Amino acid sequence: MSGQVSSGRLSKVFNIAKDALKMGLVLLVICVIAAGALAQVYSITKVIIDKNEAEAEKKKRRDVLPLAARFEEKEIDGKKYILGYDAEDKQVGSIFKAAPKGYSGPIKITVGVAPDHSVSAVIITKLDQTETPGLGTNIVKPKFLNQFKGKKGNEIKLKKDSGTIDAITAATISSRAVANGVKAGWEQYINDLGEKK
């Protein structure tokens, strides 16, 4: 009698285990197919994403030093610089990056410096910042960034801070962050690359 009861219970456990195994297997098969599909999509899109980022970086360098034909990276005390040379291997300028803290996050700035140590151009793209739309995001506009051309040292400050740059209306914090970021980077550049001629 007891033998029958225990074998009944055993077959019940066995059935549950069989069901669980079947379900687990179905789930596993679906997961494997899904993971495989994702790996494929990832490998294809990763190539495109990396290419886009490389293109964007190249474009920034060309826009900031239009006369340069080739670029060379240089590192001084942990600070990265990119030197631009024209077709005759004459240096046409340098590029440095700054990432000051803006209103809602870091702002990535690309700054070009001419051989006479004045700022040649400042570039901030839409993807380089996360400021308030309609206000802080105007720091990407040429109207604001062109003000930095030709400036040096203490000129690279907001007019409110006794400099020469007009802040964007109602976006003082973003504007100040950019100006101060460029100025600090410029001073570091002079320290590292400004020749004592």
Add this chain to the structure above:
Amino acid sequence: MNKWNVFVNGIMKENPVLVLVIGLCPALAVSGSANDAFGMGIAATFVLIASNILISAVRKFTPDQIRIPIFIVIISTFVTIVDYTMHAADPVLYANLGVFVPLIVVNCIILGRAEAFAYRNDVLSSILDGIGMGIGFTLTLTVLGAVREIIGNGTITLLNYELLNLGEGFKPALMFIMPPGAFLVLGFLIALNRLLIKRKG
């Protein structure tokens, strides 16, 4: 219900955002610009239709006890595909939508339709349901985005083109592209939809 009704249902009477009040998080977060709102709508619609198709196709082979995990695996696979595709195709839109792209996987609309419709109906009806709900969602989001953008920024952008620009003289009410504006405009849109349904019915 017949096929046409299935389709139209999602746009007005059972509009996911305005009537069922689900799928709110992306509706409010990305509707600061019509462009971003439309992009989110299209992305979510793609996931909705794709997962509706697949879930409906395999519904006979899906053990009932593990259907939720299977839904989740299928939906998250399509979400990840959309995630990487958007990142490659439109990096600016991708950056604007931010964390809300992967969050499409917990969009109540998609999981809800999978459980309520795709799991119990044939593939064709599921496709129509997905399209209808998707259009309702995308339309609502884009209208929300357009209203917020025009009042809060003086522009309307769509598909990366600036469709309308009220110019420098227009001083926008910034609040509308910020969080309070989102809640406000949506509240009024719900009231409006309700009035329209009452007039029609």
Add this chain to the structure above:
Amino acid sequence: MISNDMAWYMIIVSAVLINNIVLIRFLALCSFFGVSNKLETSIGMGMAVIFVMAIASSASWILWTYLLLPFKLEFLRTAAFILVIAALVQLIEMYLRKAMPALYQAMGIYLPLITTNCAVLAVAILIIDYNLGFLNSLIYTIAVAVGYTLAIILFAGIRERINIAPIPEFLKGYPIIFITASLMSMAFLGFSHLFGL
């Protein structure tokens, strides 16, 4: 915009007030509007959210750091995290029902809703994107959940009053509730840039 070098109390202020997950960051809205019609249910949901988010974030952080990242499986992040969350919620529900029936009575019914609570998945992703360490992740997660609880309790209190107020017919129900949320959101915007954050 949380970073590892923020002090723990700064993380808490930022997550609870300045960047309140519901009123500023637009997460967890479905449950926020769905459960806040009564004060008791709001408190129950708040407790459940704090509990589940803490465990879910920790599990996701460990999964990412020790499995997905070393094996270059980053593309499985969304799928893996949401499966972990769904599984955790099931396990927690089963465990509570057997081991702590009193607690299950208080918040058990909200548990299935938490799987689709976008805040849970969002925070799991955010702690990875912000590159937070384990302890900071935990602090941030719990602070976010507390911010959610604060918002939903405040909101429930107001909703109970709205029910007895004379509201115009076309605004009754969800419209007036959204307008209320709009005002609350405006109030919380007042915390913006508190302590320079």
